[in-house]
Amino acid sequence: MELSKILSIGLLVCVGLGVCVNTSCASSSAGQPPPGDDMGTGDFDAAPPPLDFPDAAPGVTCHDPVDGPAAHLLIDDSVHMGGVWNQPMDFHMADYPLSWAIATVHASMLLRSRCINLSPDAVLSMALKESRLTCGQPGSLANTDGCFQIESTSAYVELQRMFPNRFVPTHLDVIANDHFETSAVAMVHYMLFSTAMFRKYSTCPEKFCIDHPDPHTAQKILLGAYNRGLWWNALAYIFNNCANHDVVDCFDPGVAIDYVHAIVDYTVGLEQAAVFDARVSWDDVLAYWQRLRPLYPDADDASVTAALRHGFDFIRGSDETISFRDQIRCLLRFLVDALPTTASVDDAATAACGQSYLMGAACQPGGGCPPDLRCRDDGPVIQ
Secondary structure, eight states, rough: OOOOEETSOOEEEEEOOOOOOSOOOOOOOOOOOEEEEEEEBOOOOOOOOOOOOOOOOOOOOOOOOOOOOOOOOEETTTTTTBBTTOOOEEEEGGSOHHHHHHHHHHHHHHHHTTOOOOOOHHHHHHHHHHHHTOOTTTOOOTTTTTTTTTOTTTTHHHHHHOOTOOOSSSSHHHHHHTTTTHHHHHOOOOOOOHHHHHTTTTTTTHHHHHHSSSSTHHHHHHHHHHOOOOOOTTTHHHHHHHHHGGGGGGGOTSSSHHHHHHHHHHHHHHHHOOOOOOOOOOOOHHHHHHHGGGOTTTTTTHHHHHHHHHHHHHTTOOOEEEEEEHHHHHHHHHHHHHHHHOOOHHHHHHHHHHHSBBBBBGGSSSTOOOTOOOOOOOOOOOO
């Protein structure tokens, strides 16, 4: 996805991100392919695991040790040289809307269910790098393309082509300004598309990532691609020449390198910090759904609201509220089940083939990945 951010010194730079570790690769890019360019892709999991809520007693907790977002992190030179946009940032999740915190977990769950192992803190790190979380602030240069800096003339156009039933609203209605929640879901869909498009460079980029000795390999490749676009000429070189050493060594000199290191560093720092917690009321839950509604014109509002109400009452037990840290993932599974099914990478590949972005074996279900490579089920951990 080709995005832009405004540095504190006023320099406009195109940026982007994608992440995966352990079970899959993913990427994000934008821009139109040059005439005659084709790409190979495919999804290795034709039947992603369901996100069904298991039987459990009221008051169940769903804390995942890799979950976030973090409660607080001073992002200074000790985290990444230059902090965020060349100055320290004293990040506190409590300083931002609760719905933004919920969105980081929701986006992570959707990604991980589709084999893109991106944590809530990694989702948050995208927005930190893209907008410094100034989206929605009066006069902010981040407002045009929002919290994740999804550009109206490139990335959002591609989303509308790939997922026309999902991206019906205008860019202004779901991306620009402070639309963090719908922008996070838009980012998920662009990563699905990008994961499919990565098959141009490898029959199974997911396996390339898993087999690489550097556990941050997938994240680094995807950050580079998100920064430069999926037609970046370094991508083929990366997959052909960096299977056993740091993939950043295969980047174009000086291109996307600090960007990659910054988001990896933010993610690592945030994941080492204490996890954010807050009490979540029914009004908070309903408000989150109302923020998402524009992206789901095919969902029945009353049915989704009823499912959320049932889930909220089931989880809270005798309490008036639920714990964000321990229970928000349980609740979000009710939401995921109530909404139309999130597209798969195969769906993205089919759409890309329809645009003539892909051809041949890349258009077949599963692509070139072995059948035993499967998505992880990001189900709640019952405690």
